[in-house]
Amino acid sequence: MTTADRYATFAAREARGVSPAYERLSEAVSRDDELLARIDTLPPAKRQPNLLFAVVRLLGGPVTDPVAFRGYALANWPAVEAELRVRATQTNESGRCAVLLPVLAALPGPLALLEVGASAGLNLYPDRYAYRYGDHPLGTGEPVLDCAISGTAPPARRPEVVWRAGLDLNPLDVTDPADVAWLDALIWPEHGHRRERLRAAAAVAAADPPLLVRGDLVDDLPALAARAPGDATLVVFHTSVLYQVPPPRREAFAEVVRGLPGHWIANEDPDVLRYPALPEQPPGGFHNVLALDGQPLAWTRGHGQAVTWFGSAN
Template sequence: MTDVRYSAFAREARGVSPAYEALARGVAGDAELIALIDRLPEARRQPNLLFGSVRLLGGPVDSWAGFRAFVVERWDAVALQMRARITQTNEAGRCAVLLPVLASLPQPLALLEVGASAGLCLYPDRYSYRYGPYVLGDGVPVLDCVSDLLPSRLPDVVWRAGIDLNPLDVRSPADLAWLDALIWPEHEHRRTRLRAAAAVAAADPPLLVRGDLVEALPSLAARAPAGATLVVFHTSVLYLVPPEPRAAFVSLVRSLPGHWISNEAPDVLPPATPVGAPPDGHHNLLALDGRPIAWTRGHGQGMTAVRG
């Protein structure tokens, strides 16, 4: 079903990354490339992992012919990267869709991100935001979002921590290069944003724990300071987790004190999915404690409140 996965990614990239839409469609229809990719473990066949690995190796992603030739000729090197790495897109822009929910919770907050990568989404209080004419904060980067939900304030964050199978450190040039390689080709504004957010994290590194999301969560959550509202959150992470541990995580996070914010594709956490998803492109579903709040764009560039 690898061809189906790449076809689905092409639809997700439509209108967002013409280069990746074209490459994903090309891969989906190419039996030779599909056969190569299918040699990898199922969890290592993701489009973002393939495209990011090619970019990290200096391969072309601006033409199908050049990309295909590079992958075939350099397959051993590409496969080595895909086996060694995981998709860890760390998009600080997603803080713009988390902010209205974070601002509504009892302050101060203790943030715990599952699938934190380098932890760039753990600084919603340090960035600034532009929701059309409404501007909040004076930090950098400035995160733009088209939204009909507006936060009333920046959150008061007193503790920030994360869990990841392979935590990244923005102070490491190699880790920063991988984060850069995962950004889609046309998105220079996201590269600029990555550098600005990385500078924030480098100046005050978060507590990042290497481990499994189920096994590591209880002990790390217990380290949150008393008197702060614990908020466990994740964005575009659980689709990478098989159904059984995903269900175990949901059961666990519901048992913890505080709140749980999820921002995932709508089929990842059924049956809470409401009707009425926006028709234009791929959307995630933002939920608080399992209750749907808003439809969100994948990189935090827009959100629409759930109606009904």
């Protein structure tokens, strides 16, 4: 796939109906030979649309008007390129806990959670957040995670979590203003509710920080998993992470995680982690596949706003 195709696909598949600003930017970049030539000087993993847009946001540039964006990116390309080379998309969307919860709540507790690609670890607190599945509230406090659910009943409880740890090549610290600024920059322009949710989730994590370990998802996963308490159910999970991992390493990771005790929850793009004979995606935009121990269970929206169950009842 060319870089132009990558930006056009992002506009049509991920941004449409979710972020009009990013849809416009992606379409414009896909037709801009000068910008594309600059982007193509970067390693493939650094050419992502949402990474470029987040870097420009972080630097204070415009991301709602394609003409202004183009002018800023070209005029400030050395600074933009420098940030692109050291940054990665580490969107830490706590809203994804709402689509994980139906699986987590059904597992035998207490749970020891280990997130791969944890960023700042905000998805390690499904037991601390409140939820609203349509007309069904669950828990109290902030943030409140709204999620449309169909095909299964809303979860009736939150799990008991006794250990939480994250593995990431570059863990972020919610008590560091620079790291929080990057997390904020990764949120799409129109999504004020997600910024409020970030602040509330960051406060939860800062009050009881998780164990975050710098490491590789294949080489360092077994050692971290071995630190989980033996009397808890180990749950290794990840959401929208494996697209950043080359295919051979994805396969190596799957082999490692299948060899661990406990359970494996994946919430990934169906083109990245493939399953046979999936049902048709629901309408309304891009969906991930939620799976438990390699068994696909549901379609989920990228920021946790909806889950459509199709697997066996939990």
